[in-house]
Amino acid sequence: xxxxxxxxxxxxxxxxxxxxxxxxxxxxxxxxxxxxxxxxxxxxxxxxxxxxxxxxxxxxxxxxxxxxxxxxxxxxxxxxxxxxxxxxxxxxxxxxxxxxxxxxxxxxxxxxxxxxxxxxxxxxxxxxxxxxxxxxxxxxxxxxxxxxxxxxxxxxxxxxxxxxxxxxxxxxxxxxxxxxxxxxxxxxxxxxxxxxxxxxxxxxxxxxxxxxxxxxxxxxxxxxxxxxxxxxxxxxxxxxxxxxxxxxxxxxxxxxxxxxxxxxxxxxxxxxxxxxxxxxxxxxxxxxxxxxxxxxxxxxxxxxxxxxxxxxxxxxxxxxxxxxxxxxxxxxxxxxxxxxxxxxxxxxxxxxxxxxxxxxxxxxxxxxxxxxxxxxxxxxxxxxxxxxxxxxxxxxxxxxxxxxxxxxxxxxxxxxxxxxxxxxx
Numbered sequence: 214x215x216x217x218x219x220x221x222x223x224x225x226x227x228x229x230x231x232x233x234x235x236x237x238x239x240x241x242x243x244x245x246x247x248x249x250x251x252x253x254x255x256x257x258x259x260x261x262x263x264x265x266x267x268x269x270x271x272x273x274x275x276x277x278x279x280x281x282x283x284x285x286x287x288x289x290x291x292x293x294x295x296x297x298x299x300x301x302x303x304x305x306x307x308x309x310x311x312x313x314x315x316x317x318x319x320x321x322x323x324x325x326x327x328x329x330x331x332x333x334x335x336x337x338x339x340x341x342x343x344x345x346x347x348x349x350x351x352x353x354x355x356x357x358x359x360x361x362x363x364x365x366x367x368x369x370x371x372x373x374x375x376x377x378x379x380x381x382x383x384x385x386x387x388x389x390x391x392x393x394x395x396x397x398x399x400x401x402x403x404x405x406x407x408x409x410x411x412x413x414x415x416x417x418x419x420x421x422x423x424x425x426x427x428x429x430x431x432x433x434x435x436x437x438x439x440x441x442x443x444x445x446x447x448x449x450x451x452x453x454x455x456x457x458x459x460x461x462x463x464x465x466x467x468x469x470x471x472x473x474x475x476x477x478x479x480x481x482x483x484x485x486x487x488x489x490x491x492x493x494x495x496x497x498x499x500x501x502x503x504x505x506x507x508x509x510x511x512x513x514x515x516x517x518x519x520x521x522x523x524x525x526x527x528x529x530x531x532x533x534x535x536x537x538x539x540x541x542x543x544x545x546x547x548x549x550x551x552x553x554x555x556x557x558x559x560x561x562x563x564x565x566x567x568x569x570x571x572x573x574x575x576x577x578x579x580x581x582x583x584x585x586x587x588x589x590x591x592x593x594x595x596x597x598x599x600x601x602x603x604x605x606x607x608x609x610x611x612x613x614x615x616x617x618x619x620x621x622x623x624x625x626x627x628x629x630x631x632x633x634x635x636x637x638x
Contacts, residue, residue: 223369226293226376232366233290234298239314239359240283240421241300242307243339245520245591246322247276250336252570252589253326253492254471254485268327268469268485271460278424278457280562284405285417287531288390292382292408296389296532301525301637303593310497313339315362317355324588325496327485332465340458342426360426363418370414383409388534391527393555425457492574494588505578508615509587512576515608516569517594522601522632523561529635530554550633557633564628572618599637605629 223229251272283300290298299305313320320338325331341358356362370377392405408414455463463469470481471490483490495503500513533551570589577583596604609619609626619625 237286249324250327282421336461498588498590516589521594553633
């Protein structure tokens with residue numbers, strides 16, 4: 214007769230903080246996966262002309278929502294008193310390939326081009342709603358679905374009601390949370406939340422689960438079914454509120470297509486498995502082992518530096534308190550250091566990380582051998598000084614001879630000059 218291990222609930226504040234740090238690392242680990250697949254779509258002449266919701270736009274929206282989830286978890290960490298967590302940390306930044314943190318059964322996360330296999334066997338598994346019947350649950354490990362993991366955190370928040378200092382969160386700690394400068398034109402109506410009490414904490418956890426695996430019926434919301442029985446075109450099914458799991462399912466089924474419409478029924482000429490529309494990037498690029506022309510390796514290293522600057526900039530936002538009230542002089546408010554960091558974060562994602570990664574996936578690893586292209590490794594980059602922006606500028610300057618596209622009035626070099634200076638702690 215088999216016995217199941219009892220569920221070990223969260224009963225201490227350090228245990229809750231440990232769960233939240235693990236959740237932040239899990240959310241961070243998904244962003245490079247989804248972005249890598251997105252960058253491999255050939256955007257010139259294909260996906261931007263697709264009718265309805267394209268796979269590209271859907272993936273961008275999901276990636277942005279994962280950044281939202283990361284922000285919500287980090288806001289909650291601050292609200293319960295932990296202000297020291299950092300993303301720009303060699304021990305926090307995930308490596309690929311590697312197992313998804315604390316998950317059972319083990320799910321190996323890999324940076325790979327967009328394909329039906331990657332969507333079904335990695336992306337949909339990450340957002341899998343179901344927990345195996347009769348599964349035994351441990352403390353912080355393992356968990357069998359993200360919904361299960363966040364449900365445990367929700368129960369912990371309620372259990373620790375007498376311990377969490379919500380008064381301090383409402384009075385002081387909210388100033389360090391991130392709740393502005395959010396953009397998402399590719400789906401989703403939620404936004405960062407200030408977490409100052411139990412109700413807002415639980416609301417934040419619900420947003421993460423509802424967007425990821427779908428809203429359960431017991432929350433009084435319209436449930437997001439695991440599998441739709443219809444195959445209606447995206448524009449007819451209220452796509453913008455579908456869960457990540459549902460959106461990935463639609464990409465795998467070809468409902469969120471890619472390519473040029475070839476008939477009156479909206480059938481796409483290409484699928485996500487066609488070489489004509491997907492760059493032939495290598496799997497799991499790693500600067501330590503990749504064989505490539507030196508300029509290409511330098512560009513890959515530059516992409517790591519850009520990625521780590523983005524994380525360091527997000528850290529800078531969280532350690533810089535916002536004003537209690539916006540000054541009457543709007544110019545003084547928009548010129549504040551915190552506001553500059555927030556605007557810079559959005560600008561760095563759109564105007565810096567994307568064009569560098571896009572240039573990589575278009576570039577063969579070895580000149581004259583177009584069968585395998587480069588890709589962003591999303592690895593830890595050790596800045597040599599406390600001025601990462603200055604180092605980015607220097608790295609970019611060295612690359613201009615090999616990659617002149619980085620220059621120009623609207624190029625990456627110009628974008629770096631416009632970004633805020635941050636000082637690493």
